[in-house]
Amino acid sequence: MSDIILTIDGKEVSAGEGSTILEAARSVGIKIPTLCNHEKLEPYGGCRICTVEAEGRGGTQLVAACLYPVEKNLVVRTRSVKVDRIRKMILELLLAHAPDSMEMQDLMKEYGADRNRFEKEASFCIHCGLCVRYCAEVKKANAVGFIDRGTRREISFIPEIASSECWNCKECFPLCPTSALQAAYVLTEALNSLTHPFRHGPEE
Amino acid sequence: MDNDRINQIIEKHQCEASSLIQVMLEIQSIYHWLPKEALELVSDKLKVPLTRIQHIATFYKAFSLVPKGRHGIHICMGTACHVRGAGRILDSVQDLTGIKPGETDLDMKFSLETVNCLGCCALGPVMEINGKTHGKMAPAKTADVLKNYD
Ligand code: SF4
Ligand code: FES
Numbered sequence: 030m031s032d033i034i035l036t037i038d039g040k041e042v043s044a045g046e047g048s049t050i051l052e053a054a055r056s057v058g059i060k061i062p063t064l065c066n067h068e069k070l071e072p073y074g075g076c077r078i079c080t081v082e083a084e085g086r087g088g089t090q091l092v093a094a095c096l097y098p099v100e101k102n103l104v105v106r107t108r109s110v111k112v113d114r115i116r117k118m119i120l121e122l123l124l125a126h127a128p129d130s131m132e133m134q135d136l137m138k139e140y141g142a143d144r145n146r147f148e149k150e151a152s153f154c155i156h157c158g159l160c161v162r163y164c165a166e167v168k169k170a171n172a173v174g175f176i177d178r179g180t181r182r183e184i185s186f187i188p189e190i191a192s193s194e195c196w197n198c199k200e201c202f203p204l205c206p207t208s209a210l211q212a213a214y215v216l217t218e219a220l221n222s223l224t225h226p227f228r229h230g231p232e233e
Numbered sequence: 234m235d236n237d238r239i240n241q242i243i244e245k246h247q248c249e250a251s252s253l254i255q256v257m258l259e260i261q262s263i264y265h266w267l268p269k270e271a272l273e274l275v276s277d278k279l280k281v282p283l284t285r286i287q288h289i290a291t292f293y294k295a296f297s298l299v300p301k302g303r304h305g306i307h308i309c310m311g312t313a314c315h316v317r318g319a320g321r322i323l324d325s326v327q328d329l330t331g332i333k334p335g336e337t338d339l340d341m342k343f344s345l346e347t348v349n350c351l352g353c354c355a356l357g358p359v360m361e362i363n364g365k366t367h368g369k370m371a372p373a374k375t376a377d378v379l380k381n382y383d
Contacts, residue, residue: 165282174284176291187283 035103050094050105051079061107062116062136064123064206065157066095070166075158076123078136080115082106091115113140121146123155130155132206153209154184160201160210170194173201173210184210186217188225196228238263239271243278250279254289257296265301265344294346302337302344304382306330307361310347313354318372322358323347325372329379342383 032043037054044053049072054061064076072095079094084104094107106112120142124133128144128151137144156175161184164173172190175182186195195214202211218227242259246252256279260271267290276283290296308323327333330343337344351359356368360378367378 161284165284171282171284174282175288178292185284185287187287190283 033099033101035099035101035105037105038107044099046099048099050081050083050092050097050099050103053099054094054105054107059107061094062139063095064132064155065159067159067163067204070159070162072096073158073162075156076119078116078119080112080119082109082112116140117142125149126152127155127207127209130207152183153207153212155207155209156182157206159204159206160184163201163204168194168198168200170198173213184213186214188217188221191217192221192225192227196230236270236274239274240278243275248278248280250281253279253281253286254293257286257290261296265303265305266297266299269298300337300341302341304343304363306343306345306379307348307351308334308345309349309351309357309359309361311350311354311357314357314359317357319358321372322360322370322375325375326360326379329376343379 031046033046034041034043035053036042037050037057037059040057040059042053042057044056051061051063051066061079061081063079065073066079074093074096077093080091081094082105083090083092083097084106085100085102091111094105116136117140120133120136120140121144124130124137124142124144125147127133128149136142158175160173161175165171170190171187172194173184173186176185177183191214202214205211221227239260242256246256253275256275257267257272260267260275264271272283272286272290275281276286290298306326308319308326310319310323314322323334326345330338330345332338332343332345334345334347348361351361351366353359353366353368356366358370360367360370360375362378362382370378
């Protein structure tokens with residue numbers, strides 16, 4: 030596979046064809062923040078916190094580093110006034126939903142985001158899709174999915190599947206940046222305790 | 234729910250996962266909603282996870298996961314209808330049926346929805362029942378229209 034030479038933050042980087050800006054940056058130790066990215070999952074481009082400036086043939090664009098494939102002679106800036114401003118805004122919007130998310134506390138400090146900027150609407154889920162995609166792509170169990178759309182979108186377990194699949198797995202729990210997932214699981218379990226008793230121990 | 238009927242629809246589409254929305258639309262048009270057992274059958278036959286079907290069923294307004302009335306009333310709240318008094322049409326229909334948008338009455342007779350444009354602004358204010366358009370509505374005329382449905 031031929032390597033592609035591009036510039037990231039003034040550094041010349043060579044990366045395999047088809048790899049993303051994020052992968053190229055990481056290979057030389059340049060950090061780009063991510064929330065919805067996971068090495069075992071297909072890139073998703075849901076959170077946009079990885080936004081960088083990419084200057085190529087068509088001028089400068091703002092792109093999601095976790096999705097954008099490397100191009101020859103691309104000039105990438107992972108920090109700039111504009112990029113920082115966008116990340117700050119994204120964080121403030123997400124923090125209105127999940128003000129205490131552990132994952133976002135450091136980012137909040139780094140980008141000077143104010144978690145009280147927008148009126149709080151504590152829905153906790155930030156729609157990163159990590160739980161949904163992990164369950165579908167890695168475990169192939171499809172116990173949890175999204176429902177509805179736009180601002181009303183949320184995650185939802187299928188009780189019949191969750192009651193038999195989740196007890197022994199729960200691998201998605203540590204992935205959730207906000208604990209919204211655990212809450213949804215417990216709620217599903219409580220609501221279905223009579224119709225679909227959840228497994229609470231190892232298989233007999 | 235009649236499993237044979239659902240199976241027929243699924244077979245008509247050769248169990249193709251790409252026909253999922255079409256299959257769902259046909260079930261919706263027969264029952265006026267999507268019963269859970271039907272969706273489980275579809276999931277099984279089309280090999281599409283239930284999570285995905287659930288997402289689609291909640292994404293599009295055309296689908297309902299709760300039973301709907303025999304007659305679907307859609308009242309247009311688009312700009313043209315709005316300025317011509319759609320709000321008052323809605324008020325009078327709410328009074329007559331006793332239900333609010335998104336609801337269905339206990340007799341399963343009417344379900345009420347508001348929509349944002351039915352594409353015939355010149356006829357505004359517009360009320361649509363079971364796909365039939367009733368244009369140039371007035372609050373006093375709604376009772377006459379509704380009594381044709383039982
Ligand atoms: S519940 Fe958590 S992991 Fe799942 S989409 Fe929401 S924030 Fe992401
Ligand atoms: S990490 Fe790139 S969009 Fe979320």
